Amino acid sequence: MRRRRSTFLSAVTVVVALFLIGASSAGVKARLGGEAKQVTLMVAGPGEPAAPPPAAPPPAAQPQPQPQPQPQPTVKLDALARKATTEAQRRGADISFTVLDRQNGGVVSGGDPAAFPIASVAKLFIADDLLMQITQNKAKLSPQDRKGLEAMLRSSDDFPADDFWARGGGNAIIARVVARYKLSTTTAPYNGDWWNTMSTTADLVRYYDMLLDGTGGLPPGQADIIVSNLAASTPLGVDGYPQRFGIPDGLFAEPVAVKQGWMCCWGPDNQVHLSTGVVGPDRRYVIAVASMQPGDEATARNTLTEALKTMFPGGRIRS
Numbered sequence: 001m002r003r004r005r006s007t008f009l010s011a012v013t014v015v016v017a018l019f020l021i022g023a024s025s026a027g028v029k030a031r032l033g034g035e036a037k038q039v040t041l042m043v044a045g046p047g048e049p050a051a052p053p054p055a056a057p058p059p060a061a062q063p064q065p066q067p068q069p070q071p072q073p074t075v076k077l078d079a080l081a082r083k084a085t086t087e088a089q090r091r092g093a094d095i096s097f098t099v100l101d102r103q104n105g106g107v108v109s110g111g112d113p114a115a116f117p118i119a120s121v122a123k124l125f126i127a128d129d130l131l132m133q134i135t136q137n138k139a140k141l142s143p144q145d146r147k148g149l150e151a152m153l154r155s156s157d158d159f160p161a162d163d164f165w166a167r168g169g170g171n172a173i174i175a176r177v178v179a180r181y182k183l184s185t186t187t188a189p190y191n192g193d194w195w196n197t198m199s200t201t202a203d204l205v206r207y208y209d210m211l212l213d214g215t216g217g218l219p220p221g222q223a224d225i226i227v228s229n230l231a232a233s234t235p236l237g238v239d240g241y242p243q244r245f246g247i248p249d250g251l252f253a254e255p256v257a258v259k260q261g262w263m264c265c266w267g268p269d270n271q272v273h274l275s276t277g278v279v280g281p282d283r284r285y286v287i288a289v290a291s292m293q294p295g296d297e298a299t300a301r302n303t304l305t306e307a308l309k310t311m312f313p314g315g316r317i318r319s
Contacts, residue, residue, distance in 0.1 A: 080310055080311055080313070083310055084306075084307040084308075084310035084311050085307075087303075087306065087307070087310065088291070088303055088306075088307050091293065091299070091303050092293055092294055092295065093291050093292065093293035093300065093303045093304075094291065094292050094293070095289065095290065095291045095303075095304065095307055096116070096200070096201045096289070096290045096291070097109065097201060097287075097288075097289050097290075097307075097311075098200075098201035098202050098204070098205045098287070098288050099205070099285060099286070099287045099288075100205050100208075100209055100285065100286040100287075101284065101285060102209060102212070102213075102283070102284050102285065102286060103284050107205075109201065109202050109205075113185065113200060113202075114200075115185050115186070115187065115198040115199055115200050116198065116199070116200070116266075116272065116290060116292065117189075117195065117196050117197065117198060117263065117266060117272060118195075118197050118198070118199045118204070118261055118274060118290075119195050119261035119262055119263040119272055119274060120156045120158075120161075120195065120237075120259070120260065120261040120262065120263075121199075121204065121259050121260075121261040121274050121276055122161075122174075122194045122195060122197040122261075123152050123153065123156065123161050123194075123259065124153075124207065124226065124259050124276075125173060125174060125177040125197065125207075126152070126161055126164050126165055126168065126173060126194065127149060127152065127153055127164075127225075127226055128177055128211070128216075128218055128226065129168055129173045129176055129177055130149070130164050130168060131218060131222040131223075131225060131226070132176075132180075132217065132218055132222070133168070134222070135218070135219055135222055139167075145160075148160030148163065148164070149164075149225075149229075150229055151238060152164070153226060153229035153230055153233075153259065154229050154230075154232050154233055154234050155233075155234045155236070155237050155238045155243075156237040156238060156239075156241075156243065156259075156260065156261075157237075157238040158238070158239070161194060162194075165194045170188075170192055170194075171188035171189065171192060173194075174186065174187070174188040174189075174197055175188060177207075180216050180217045180218075181206065181207050181210050181211075181216045182206075183199070183203045183206060183207060184203065185198075185199060185200040185202065185203045186198065186199040186200075186203045187199075195263055201276075201288035201289065201290055202288075204274075204276050204288040205276075205286045205287070205288050208276070208277070208278060208286040208288075209286055211223050211226065211227070212227070212278070212283055212286075227257050227278060227283070228257075230257035230258055230259055230277055230278070231255070231256070231257035233248070233257070233258050233259075233260070237260075241262060241297075242301065243258075243260045245260065245273065245275060245301035245302070245304055245305050246258075246260065246273065246274075246275020246289055246301075246304045246305055246308060247275040247276070247277055247279065247287055247289065247308065248275075249305045249308075249309075250275075250304075250305050250306075250307075250308025250309050250311075250312060250315065251279055251287075251308060251312055251315050251316065251317065252315040253314060253315035253316040254279050254280055254315065254316055254317060255279075255280065255281050256277055256278065256279050257277050257278045257283075258275060258276065258277030258278075259276050259277060260273075260274065260275055260276075261273070261274035261275075261276075262274070262297070262301075264297070266292065267292070269294045270292040270293060270294055271291075271292070271293050271294070271295065271296070271297055271300035272290070272291075272292055273290070273291050273293075273300050273301060273304050274288070274289070274290045274291075275287075275288075275289045275290075275304060275308075276288040276289070279317060280317065285317055289304060289307070289308065291303060291304045291307075
């Protein structure tokens with residue numbers, strides 16, 4: 001992604017969130033796509049009808065030892081999340097975080113709901129709209145176009161993105177994707193430049209989820225073109241920028257399919273970084289993380305990666 005200076009101001013506040021599937025249960029309020037719901041972050045298994053109370057022991061029965069209460073996993077998880085956020089704040093960064101367990105519908109999301117520029121993550125929308133146009137026989141791809149689409153998704157090549165953006169009608173691309181996926185906090189760029197498309201981590205997670213289950217309208221075969229290319233994300237972008245920050249280096253023990261985004265200078269001196277994608281061999285988890293941090297690019301990348309490493313010790317989502 002070319003890093004251009006912009007005059008539009010936005011800020012993303014600190015977020016703390018983490019989820020894990022484990023052995024006990026804890027309900028939280030979550031928001032995804034603008035709808036609040038109660039979700040279970042930690043479950044042992046399906047619920048069963050309550051058993052009748054046991055009969056009182058006979059008078060001569062000896063008292064039975066009572067089981068000792070087990071520590072709640074959420075205590076540890078909350079501590080890890082607070083630690084990650086505190087460390088990011090100490091470095092001068094605001095981070096935003098949303099994660100979805102597609103198996104049980106559990107969502108953890110934190111941070112200010114204000115939208116932010118999504119930089120090269122907008123290439124997901126460009127690719128999605130292009131593949132939908134092909135499905136509807138409104139567009140065709142030449143062999144060169146197909147190579148460009150692959151480079152745009154794997155290596156964040158700007159040039160095919162510029163071409164596809166112009167051919168698809170620019171801001172009209174965002175309008176069509178927003179309508180199909182019912183994205184409530186995503187808007188077209190104020191100046192017509194695709195990298196200034198505005199969104200939130202909640203909307204980005206919603207997009208991935210609906211892409212994977214087909215409810216966004218893109219046929220499975222076309223959706224798989226996007227995801228399979230994201231799974232082949234290259235270590236460096238076409239412009240030489242490192243693409244392993246965030247999810248790839250933070251969740252190093254998991255298979256991932258990611259679209260990264262980066263740009264400067266927003267508001268006016270913030271480095272903007274996004275790491276978004278699908279995690280797990282069965283595509284069970286969707287994660288979107290974003291940060292704004294003044295300073296140099298390497299420090300900003302490292303802050304986002306370290307936050308994920310703190311939240312997910314061992315580079316894995318425990319289930």
